[in-house]
Amino acid sequence: MLTFYDMGLSDSLTRATANMGFEETTPIQEQTIPLVMAGRDIIGQAQTGTGKTAAFGIPLVEKIEVKTDAVKGLVVTPTRELAVQVAEEINRIGQFKGVRALPIYGGQDINRQIRALKNKPQIIVGTPGRLMDHMRRRTIRLQQVAVVVLDEADEMLNMGFKEDIENILRDVPEERQTLLFSATMPQPIQGLARNYMKDPELIRIKTREVTVPNTEQNYYEVHDKQKFDVLCRLLDIQSPELAIIFGRTKRRVDELFEALNKRGYSAEAIHGDLTQAKRDSVLRHFREGSTEILVATDVAARGLDISGVTHVYNFDIPQDPEGYVHRIGRTGRAGKPGLAVTFVTPRELGQLRLIEQVTKKKMVRKHVPTINEAIEGQQRLAVEKLLQVVEEGETHQYNKLAAGLLEETDSVSLLAAALKLLTKEPDTTQVRLTEETSWRMRKPAFDKRERQGFQRKGAHKGGRPHNKGQRQAKKFGF
Numbered sequence: 001m002l003t004f005y006d007m008g009l010s011d012s013l014t015r016a017t018a019n020m021g022f023e024e025t026t027p028i029q030e031q032t033i034p035l036v037m038a039g040r041d042i043i044g045q046a047q048t049g050t051g052k053t054a055a056f057g058i059p060l061v062e063k064i065e066v067k068t069d070a071v072k073g074l075v076v077t078p079t080r081e082l083a084v085q086v087a088e089e090i091n092r093i094g095q096f097k098g099v100r101a102l103p104i105y106g107g108q109d110i111n112r113q114i115r116a117l118k119n120k121p122q123i124i125v126g127t128p129g130r131l132m133d134h135m136r137r138r139t140i141r142l143q144q145v146a147v148v149v150l151d152e153a154d155e156m157l158n159m160g161f162k163e164d165i166e167n168i169l170r171d172v173p174e175e176r177q178t179l180l181f182s183a184t185m186p187q188p189i190q191g192l193a194r195n196y197m198k199d200p201e202l203i204r205i206k207t208r209e210v211t212v213p214n215t216e217q218n219y220y221e222v223h224d225k226q227k228f229d230v231l232c233r234l235l236d237i238q239s240p241e242l243a244i245i246f247g248r249t250k251r252r253v254d255e256l257f258e259a260l261n262k263r264g265y266s267a268e269a270i271h272g273d274l275t276q277a278k279r280d281s282v283l284r285h286f287r288e289g290s291t292e293i294l295v296a297t298d299v300a301a302r303g304l305d306i307s308g309v310t311h312v313y314n315f316d317i318p319q320d321p322e323g324y325v326h327r328i329g330r331t332g333r334a335g336k337p338g339l340a341v342t343f344v345t346p347r348e349l350g351q352l353r354l355i356e357q358v359t360k361k362k363m364v365r366k367h368v369p370t371i372n373e374a375i376e377g378q379q380r381l382a383v384e385k386l387l388q389v390v391e392e393g394e395t396h397q398y399n400k401l402a403a404g405l406l407e408e409t410d411s412v413s414l415l416a417a418a419l420k421l422l423t424k425e426p427d428t429t430q431v432r433l434t435e436e437t438s439w440r441m442r443k444p445a446f447d448k449r450e451r452q453g454f455q456r457k458g459a460h461k462g463g464r465p466h467n468k469g470q471r472q473a474k475k476f477g478f
């Protein structure tokens, strides 16, 4: 792998990447940076957490002249939190060159954004709705934009942003460069590419599996009513550093985080019905580690890069295979290990198989742990905590107290009491969760031509693969 020094970047960018702790390029960075520098349109697909942001951010910053009053680069993201995160990463990349990115998103005071725009950022990172709003008000002018990036391009089509995206692209000069990035590139993307890109180069980092190898993938077959108790047992046994739990609906997420708090876990919720101020504070607490569990709808499934997320739990199975790939991609980032757990009801087993076919990776079926296993898990944790304190060796101010206690009580009873205090015993506080019905996998809307264009060479007569799973898997176009 090449280093950033080998990439022939300007001094300020080489310094910035070093300052960010980047030494070697990731495969998507190595392949896309030179092509973007050369002016090519790119469709970039690489696994979650492999540095796609810098793959477009570095050449974007490199190409932009500092002394300009106009917006030269535009990045569009599907969620507000992602707009903020991407703008921050671009600002880190541009820190020595003096290139600045401003996030523009819904839910934040528009007048504040208008004031910030007066500082003339060269790059804007925005969500489609708010960008359109500024375009209508003429507070953002895109007539000098040279590079447009659609991060999570496929998701923006999914969410019904297609029209907004097309409107935005029509407003930007035709001679611009267009870059599309995502870990998943389903077929409808090609329609967008045909209409809005110039001879795009498809950079697909070839890996056998769509998901990252360092994330273990397990599933538990459970009825909806059992899910919560099983979740609590798993949390007790696995004791994640930070965990994201995905629920199907906003109501589900609200009920779930309340239930977790009732049972003594430190959890907060994020979904689209909360105020932006609340969404911001929840995410801040989670990033800082003051909240250990984030319960979320798919609003947190895409792009978010939070270090320390060791576990992802799909309390409800995701709506489609792409959703699965992105959700579990919140762990196992930048080569770190991760664990992804999916709950599946007996009726949803077909969906699970479809996900496996698309990701080309089997999830390992696990047996629901017993209460005793959960207790043992917590006890093990208590022992580990205790031993760690012993190892750190900063307990001398307690020695006298301990010696005094040992004169009255035997050492085993004392240690057992300390372990009991440190162990979180199973909590069976009653909680209320409304039962969810299973959903059917969402099928993307393909036109006939696209479906035909997607068939593999040598498909049997009539072009339809034999089994339904294979047909579905092909449609998702990984």
Ligand SMILES: Nc1ncnc2c1ncn2[C@@H]1O[C@H](COP(=O)(O)OP(=O)(O)OP(=O)(O)O)[C@@H](O)[C@H]1O
Pocket: 021, 022, 023, 024, 025, 026, 029, 046, 047, 048, 049, 050, 051, 052, 053, 054, 182, 183, 302, 303, 304, 305, 329, 330, 333, 334
């Ligand atoms: N060359 C590099 N060396 C070390 N770390 C890197 C490098 N490039 C990126 N990273 C770090 O890796 C993490 C993941 O990067 P990023 O968020 O860009 O992934 P992504 O490919 O966009 O993932 P997703 O598909 O989930 O959006 C970030 O914390 C980023 O700072």
Ligand SMILES: [Mg+2]
Pocket: 052, 053, 151, 303
């Ligand atoms: Mg990303």
